[in-house]
Amino acid sequence: MNSFFFDNSGLPDLDRVDGKAKVTGTAEYAAEKDLPGLVYGVLVGSNVTKGTIKAIDTKAALAAPGVLAVISHVNSIKVPGYDQGGNPAKGRTGGAGLQVFNDNIIRFNGQPIALVVADTFERATHAASLVKAQYDKEAFLTDLEGARATRTPAEGPRFKDNIRGIPDAYKTAPVVLETEYFQPLEVHNPMELHATTVQWEGEKVTVWEKTQGVKSTQRSIMQAFGLPESSVQVYAHYVGGGFGSALRTWPHAIAALIGAKMVNRPLRLVLRRDQMFTLVGYRPETRQRIGLGATPDGKLVGITHEATSQTSNYETFTEGTVNISRSLYACPNVTTRYKVYPLELSTPTWMRGPGEATGAFALESALDELAYRLNIDPLELRLRNYTDTDPERNLPFSSKFLKEAYQLGADRIGWKDRNPAPRSMQQNGWLVGYGLGTGLFHASRNVAKAAARLYADGTLLVQSAVADSGPGTATAMTQIASDRMGIAPGKVTFQLGDSSLPPGPTQGGSTTTSTLGSAVFDVCRTLQQKLADLVKESPVFHTDKVHSVTLADLRFENGAIVLASDPARRITYGDALKAAGLAQLEATEESKGGDTMKNHSAFSYSVHFVKVRVHPRTGVVRTDRIVIAADAGTIVSPRQAESQMIGGAVGGLGMALTEEGVVDHRYGRWVNNNFADYHVPVHADVPPVEVLFVNKPDPLLNPTGAKGLGEIALIGFAAAMANAVHHATGKRIRSLPITPDKVL
Numbered sequence: 041m042n043s044f045f046f047d048n049s050g051l052p053d054l055d056r057v058d059g060k061a062k063v064t065g066t067a068e069y070a071a072e073k074d075l076p077g078l079v080y081g082v083l084v085g086s087n088v089t090k091g092t093i094k095a096i097d098t099k100a101a102l103a104a105p106g107v108l109a110v111i112s113h114v115n116s117i118k119v120p121g122y123d124q125g126g127n128p129a130k131g132r133t134g135g136a137g138l139q140v141f142n143d144n145i146i147r148f149n150g151q152p153i154a155l156v157v158a159d160t161f162e163r164a165t166h167a168a169s170l171v172k173a174q175y176d177k178e179a180f181l182t183d184l185e186g187a188r189a190t191r192t193p194a195e196g197p198r199f200k201d202n203i204r205g206i207p208d209a210y211k212t213a214p215v216v217l218e219t220e221y222f223q224p225l226e227v228h229n230p231m232e233l234h235a236t237t238v239q240w241e242g243e244k245v246t247v248w249e250k251t252q253g254v255k256s257t258q259r260s261i262m263q264a265f266g267l268p269e270s271s272v273q274v275y276a277h278y279v280g281g282g283f284g285s286a287l288r289t290w291p292h293a294i295a296a297l298i299g300a301k302m303v304n305r306p307l308r309l310v311l312r313r314d315q316m317f318t319l320v321g322y323r324p325e326t327r328q329r330i331g332l333g334a335t336p337d338g339k340l341v342g343i344t345h346e347a348t349s350q351t352s353n354y355e356t357f358t359e360g361t362v363n364i365s366r367s368l369y370a371c372p373n374v375t376t377r378y379k380v381y382p383l384e385l386s387t388p389t390w391m392r393g394p395g396e397a398t399g400a401f402a403l404e405s406a407l408d409e410l411a412y413r414l415n416i417d418p419l420e421l422r423l424r425n426y427t428d429t430d431p432e433r434n435l436p437f438s439s440k441f442l443k444e445a446y447q448l449g450a451d452r453i454g455w456k457d458r459n460p461a462p463r464s465m466q467q468n469g470w471l472v473g474y475g476l477g478t479g480l481f482h483a484s485r486n487v488a489k490a491a492a493r494l495y496a497d498g499t500l501l502v503q504s505a506v507a508d509s510g511p512g513t514a515t516a517m518t519q520i521a522s523d524r525m526g527i528a529p530g531k532v533t534f535q536l537g538d539s540s541l542p543p544g545p546t547q548g549g550s551t552t553t554s555t556l557g558s559a560v561f562d563v564c565r566t567l568q569q570k571l572a573d574l575v576k577e578s579p580v581f582h583t584d585k586v587h588s589v590t591l592a593d594l595r596f597e598n599g600a601i602v603l604a605s606d607p608a609r610r611i612t613y614g615d616a617l618k619a620a621g622l623a624q625l626e627a628t629e630e631s632k633g634g635d636t637m638k639n640h641s642a643f644s645y646s647v648h649f650v651k652v653r654v655h656p657r658t659g660v661v662r663t664d665r666i667v668i669a670a671d672a673g674t675i676v677s678p679r680q681a682e683s684q685m686i687g688g689a690v691g692g693l694g695m696a697l698t699e700e701g702v703v704d705h706r707y708g709r710w711v712n713n714n715f716a717d718y719h720v721p722v723h724a725d726v727p728p729v730e731v732l733f734v735n736k737p738d739p740l741l742n743p744t745g746a747k748g749l750g751e752i753a754l755i756g757f758a759a760a761m762a763n764a765v766h767h768a769t770g771k772r773i774r775s776l777p778i779t780p781d782k783v784l
């Protein structure tokens with residue numbers, strides 16, 4: 041129990057600690073905060089795509105019943121400036137975020153041009169329909185193909201070709217494969233709509249926000265309005281999914297703050313579902329080229345991976361699309377190229393498995409194609425190119441158990457029992473196919489603080505200003521604190537979603553458990569030290585030889601301080617505190633980022649195995665089985681981890697089979713900005729997802745041994761599906777989503 045690593049062997053299969061509140065409806069989300077005198081804001085979007093606003097007619101809206109204000113660039117208070125930061129990966133987005141109501145320039149269709157504030161949501165919605173604007177329109181471009189032909193890509197160090205070994209060496213290999221892949225716009229669309237509820241009191245503001253980072257939202261607001269930390273309070277007690285869409289503080293949130301300030305009333309702004317397609321980011325459309333060169337026995341000689349994607353005309357968004365090709369396989373010669381073109385669409389943002397999910401679709405589809413070209417089993421081909429050191433940085437891995445994950449997954453799905461020949465397997469008139477795809481994502485650890493308070497009744501409160509967008513962070517932290525302190529999980533409370541707590545990380549990049557788990561680990565260690573100090577002279581621990589004990593002599597289990605050499609000698613936490621005349625014992629610790637990692641590389645890995653059925657007449661693809669095996673280090677919270685993987689598989693199914701954002705390039709406007717036309721998987725589309733974890737600790741990244749698993753749940757999944765469809769039908773589909781028209 042007090043080993044350096046988090047010991048999950050005897051762990052209870054803990055329910056999600058906030059599960060009951062969520063399913064019974066008592067959990068309060070950002071759009072549900074009720075305040076006396078609350079008014080409602082509704083945004084009006086531009087219906088042109090590029091140009092300037094000549095005039096804006098708000099008369100009819102202002103005359104409509106219940107309307108308090110119509111705010112636009114004409115009358116908006118100007119906020120000193122903001123970059124809508126909080127970007128977990130600094131430097132990946134250049135330029136400034138859209139500054140709402142700051143000028144009359146239209147940069148994309150649907151850009152907020154006005155905020156209507158009324159006493160009810162319905163009245164605000166009606167009045168918003170009455171706002172009319174006149175524009176000077178300009179030519180625009182929203183399609184990537186058009187931009188590739190006529191525009192110059194964004195420039196800067198992020199777009200330098202990255203060459204290891206000989207450039208484009210694949211071309212000279214005995215076996216050469218060249219393929220191209222397409223992945224359309226995808227939108228996060230978490231179930232909970234983005235929402236902001238705001239209350240100003242003088243120069244102080246309280247914000248209930250849908251966010252993946254209460255501290256990052258607080259910083260963005262401080263920056264935007266020029267306020268000190270003490271004047272901005274952010275709450276996000278419950279978050280109904282984010283997938284990356286809630287990593288930034290978007291213009292609608294700033295608009296809500298402006299609106300509340302101008303009408304001097306608490307205000308709530310909830311985006312409509314159609315606005316979720318234009319105002320909170322999306323996964324960018326990406327075209328990729330893969331060149332693979334191999335020896336006849338399947339050794340990779342060269343990989344070239346090129347990606348072309350999009351950004352907005354006011355920011356340069358980039359992601360690590362091609363990086364997976366630099367680190368997944370042993371290969372001496374790797375060339376990657378990456379370009380983005382500005383378009384008149386809003387800025388893309390990180391969406392689950394950002395970059396790698398896109399890149400893995402291409403690389404892992406190409407590997408499968410190469411395997412068939414070489415007549416080598418696709419899994420065997422991967423094992424022949426397995427690497428035990430990071431080929432990109434020439435460093436050892438902190439841990440890598442991908443081989444074990446391959447084995448677990450292959451055994452479970454029955455990989456070796458399939459007939460590998462394409463279109464060889466059938467079942468009740470359907471074609472049957474098996475496919476696999478590998479995923480990898482950088483594992484890291486950042487700075488975080490946690491506070492802990494042990495009470496005389498033996499309960500423990502742990503706190504950090506983190507937001508939980510769904511993975512079950514409060515449960516995982518409860519597990520860690522419970523294990524470290526030897527306190528039953530039911531007596532541990534983890535408090536989050538409040539910017540006034542000790543600063544926690546933004547929930548992004550699969551780092552929360554690694555980052556915050558370290559802080560919780562450390563703060564428990566400090567509590568133990570304080571307890572040891574309290575009882576060091578206690579007669580309970582006295583023996584003939586020992587008159588004073590130190591931390592090293594003690595264990596912390598079953599709510600008590602126990603003498604390791606004689607467990608019958610024990611003092612409950614309550615007794616220890618009472619004897620010292622204390623009602624509680626407190627500690628706060630900051631865990632630094634991963635200094636131990638200078639000489640190692642760290643990644644989490646996943647392997648997705650799927651079994652599909654394809655109907656030969658209709659081209660419909662049904663998913664029969666999904667097996668995901670992962671090396672994510674120690675699994676801290678088994679049930680939440682399994683749920684994360686299931687969620688990733690569902691996202692992967694959407695990416696593979698249904699999701700496709702369509703923009704009408706004549707108007708620059710989204711066509712399918714609703715759930716009727718933008719298709720996500722429903723329950724009937726998802727078979728039971730079988731999740732397997734290697735569950736071996738990473739010895740270096742952090743004391744919990746966990747690496748992270750939010751992103752790898754999705755990365756590689758779409759390739760597994762495309763490969764399975766090929767196995768079933770003999771047809772390679774290199775363009776997502778895999779819809780029946782492409783299958784036939």
Ligand code: MOS
Binds near residue numbers: 282284391547550
């Ligand atoms: Mo995730 S794209 O790091 O929320």
